[in-house]
Amino acid sequence: MKQQHVRNIAQLGIKELYSLLRDPIMLVLIVYAFSFSIYTAATAMPETLHKAPIAVIDEDRSPLSERIVDALYPPYFMPPTRITLSELDARMDAGLDTFALYIPASFQRDVLAGRAPTIQLSVDATRMSQAFTGSGHIQTIVLDQVNEFVRRERTVSIPPVELVLRARFNPELNKSWFGGVMQIINNITMLSIVLTGAALIREREHGTLEHLLVMPVSPFEIMASKVLAMAAVVLVASAFALNVVVRGLMGVPIEGSLPLFFFGAALHLFATTSLGIVLATLARSMPQFGMLLLMVLLPLQMLSGGSTPRESMPEIVQFVMLAAPNTHFVLLSQGILYRGAGLEVVWPQLISLAVIGSILFMFSLARFRKTLASTE
């Protein structure tokens, strides 16, 4: 009997794979998700400062002020627009400039006389990404130019305490490392839900589900076969993506143990494929499934810590998201892939994933049985 159990799951699983093989849209989606999508997500992560529009109000018109204006050049900045003070407010209001630098009259003279004049930098802080890094950048440029200009006139003492900043695990803070791996994680979640849910809905829409149920096959076997087959597909595809696209093509170094990562991914897939079944039992048709997907997938991806750090979210959100498998999977993946963490570090995540997965699987099995019973 046990043996027949396993045989049935295997047979149905193979059937799922055949079905997938004959579904061009899903195949294209898988290939796209694990190649182009990752590559573009990684390389298209915008450099935060790129062609930022800046205006300059230069009332000094001295060699030093010219020097400063000349130092603001592409690709970080657009060529600076020279404006007058009276234009400033209107231009900022209209969003024409992110930055406006005001160099007061007799700036050079005051610098040389040691009167420490002030340059004003106005920043449109509604443009978060440019505003924050850009203002620091401009400040450094201005001060560097001033220092260098003055150094020719007299010697300047170096600051007595130097701060040496080093980034661990990604020394150059290369964004494509982060973008590429996080995209794999997002796509693992997305595809596993879509594939399993769509497989169940397709079967129900074609009427073949009932057909299976009159055979000596139990709902558990049907569901387990879908969960296993789709998880296997996603696992293989993500292994390909991680090894070929991320490590090979993009040259991102992976620190930790890949077997451990894929073990974690398998546990995560156990949870998300079950979630796919739950959604498919809630939706009556493919379009409804799509709408549910939209409302479930985005929170899972955005709030799991995969795109922005968890600690900057409100505590209630952090707490609620502990129930989502993604949160643990993101923690685990970042630990293993970036920081080379081992089992001794990630075991709590593995346990959480196993628990969430089991609960979701039991719940989806219960829902699956229930919807089968109430089909009209």
Place this chain on the structure above:
Amino acid sequence: MNSAAAPVVRMQGVGLRYGKAQALRDIDLDIPAGVMAGLIGPDGVGKSSLLALVSGVRALQDGRIEVLGGDMASARFRAHVSPRIAYMPQGLGKNLYPTLSVMENVDFFGRLFGHDRAERKRRIGTLLAATGLTPFADRPAGKLSGGMKQKLGLCCALIHDPELLILDEPTTGVDPLSRRQFWALIDDIRAERPGMSVLVATGYMEEAGRFDWLVAMDAGRVLATGAPAELLASTGSTTLEQAFIALLPEEKRAGYRPVEIVPHAADADTEIAIEARDLTMRFGDFTAVDGVNFRIRRGEIFGFLGSNGCGKTTTMKMLTGLLPPTQGEALLFGKPLDANDLATRRRVGFMTQSFSLYSELTVRQNLMLHARLFGLPEADIEPRVQAMAERFDLLDILDALPDALPLGDRQRLSLAVAMIHGPEMLILDEPTSGVDPVARDAFWRALIELSRRDGVTIFISTHFMNEAERCDRISLMHAGGVLVSDKPQAIVAARGAPTLEDAFIAYLQEAASEAPPEPARPTPASAGAGPAAFAHAANRSFSLRRLFSYTLRESLELRRDPIRLTLAVLGSILLMLVLGYGITLDVEDLAYAVLDHDQTSISRDYSLSLSGSRYFSERAPLANYDELDRRMRAGEISLAIEIPPGFGRDLLHGRPVQISAWIDGAMPTRAETVRGYVQGIHQHWLSRRLREALGETAVVPLATVETRFRYNPDVRSLPAMVPAVIPLLLMLIPAILAALSVVREKEMGSIINFYVTPSTRLEFLLGKQIPYVVLAMASFLLLVLMAVVLFRVPVTGSFAALALGALLYVISSTAFGLLISTFVRSQVAALFGTSILTILPAVQFSGLIDPVGSLEGAGRLIGNIFPTTYFVIISRGTFSKALEFSDLQSSFVPLLISIPTLIGLTAMLLRKQQR
């Protein structure tokens, strides 16, 4: 026959193909006016395609069609003639709106044809009374029985007094009594309006006998035309079904043998295969099956006869264990049926009406899979599959995919699949629906052989009378109950009726007189008006009444669709929460630890300066590098500060010292922010320190840069993101909903109503758009409320300017959704296509993250024409920059331009016919 009159439809050389499939070939046909003309033939021969061409629903490809004296290829003529034609498509209630009530459905059609309130009331009253639907006026169309749906469809078709009534299989799946009532209704209407021509397609040959004139069709061609009597005479047949088979081309008739029924040699001792005892199934307060009893002996062919929705399928599901009965029990081979007993499933084979095969698996793979699932020993599988393929004549198609096969082949494959494990009993749910008579008879010969030779018990449901006659015994089923069970001949004899159908109707009438009334025979139907007074009131030009009829209907439908409504109302709120909290880039309470080799008051002062800020929160100090490495690897700390030995001493002596900071670079954006903060705090500490140590005058910087963060002085994410997320959400969700609203109609088939009624494209589009604009404005108000109350981002500028901008913007975004709907076919494609086409430009190219001016190439071009760009400016201006309408004028202009552009483009691309 008034063949002298001009034909109502004239076709010359008409052909039609769908991709590779040729649906109609070179048809020349004149259909006489003022008669009831019938198209006969099985499913898939081109009847529906022909009717769709005549009604103008489908665009003409080859040849010429004249209807009511004009050329159907001309859009002008179609617009002019559409109020004179009525079309009822195939499928029960296909052109109805299932969530709308009977009254609302008819009312919608009345509005489309431009009747005023009083006129509509009068017409609807007469029509509902004539069809007996008056008591059900408030019932949703989706909850009507098949017969009632068809009557409602007829009401909707007749509301405008058409001259040509086109009915595509109006009685398929309807019980015989309702069928008879339906035809009586049509007769009454024709008596009222003798000039009206009726064109009907049907698969029931018996029914076609009552028509005036017939067209027999097969494989996209016309086989013969003429009055029923002429067809019978020319083929020398007694029934139309025989006549039809005789008319078929030679190769199709090859191998045709009439079905011969060997009587079943049953006696009282034969084992009982299935027994139903008081089987009852209730869904909520609806009783689908009510106390059904029967006993079937081994080897018997037992038929279940009844209309769609009478409980046949539900009964069969209970017998297979798919549904546990609410009451009563089913016995299989003498044992109570246990859904969990997999062993009994091995003794039963099951075949459903949809031939549930895996269309992704080949014929062979389908057979193999089922053999394996039934646990046949691996060695036996190959020969068994071979044997089944031989027996059911599948050898030539073993490697074909089921979808590529004709219906008849699929049906045999289904039977082979059901028989693969050699069951003792077969349960067949309408196995022959849609299959042509020749294949049907071949199928029956296979069934009879199984029953008589192999002793297989067969339980079959059907709605064909002639099939029922072939069964050993039948049960007549209606409204969940069995009316009578006996041998077919005995049933006919007991009622003294001429045919089985008459006997069935007699039983139905008897049941109806006992049960609460489904309306008895209607009063004569005066469909509507007196002579042609209102006949062609509908005109071509733009009509607000028609526009609002679409608005009204769309709103009603939306209100009754929980999932779409949830998406519309809760979707944007949910996403606002997610994005508001999810896009935040603020770093707060970041965990850090200090590796202090110095342990002096100065080094402690340094680390205090970090913990004093809101950005960092200190953890237990580090003892050594190993610990630093371990805790950072575990993600416990994101920043580590190392203070070297002798830091305090060196600092006091003015010797250069180095402080090291390690930042967790796993998340680069965060790391950059952290780096900025650490640098800032370091500088701040340094200057404070120097001032304290060396006095105010010692350090004078050469110059300072004073940074003023405008509009968002704390540089926090929420005030920056919230005004940008609102435009994103007001693009995404309204566009999806608007796109779905059109594509849904394409998928459900109700878009046909737009094709065949005199509505213009603009009426249709604007009418459907209005509810979504209203809904989007409601969610705009909710989003602003959330921004102000929940996220504490106030509107500092003019709210009126913001609201006006939002109104223009959502008109634009819903129009964008409508535009997308013109080139996608399925709801799923609409959903994901719209998501991608809105999210990408809105997020990347509309100034949400980087200003449009910072973009390059295509991104910049898209950013400049995409409406989101301008609403982002308005939203940020009014939320953060305290701007008034006058400051933002230039951003309203592009929004104003986008609306007519998008709607105009959509109207141009929207088709008024199927292609």
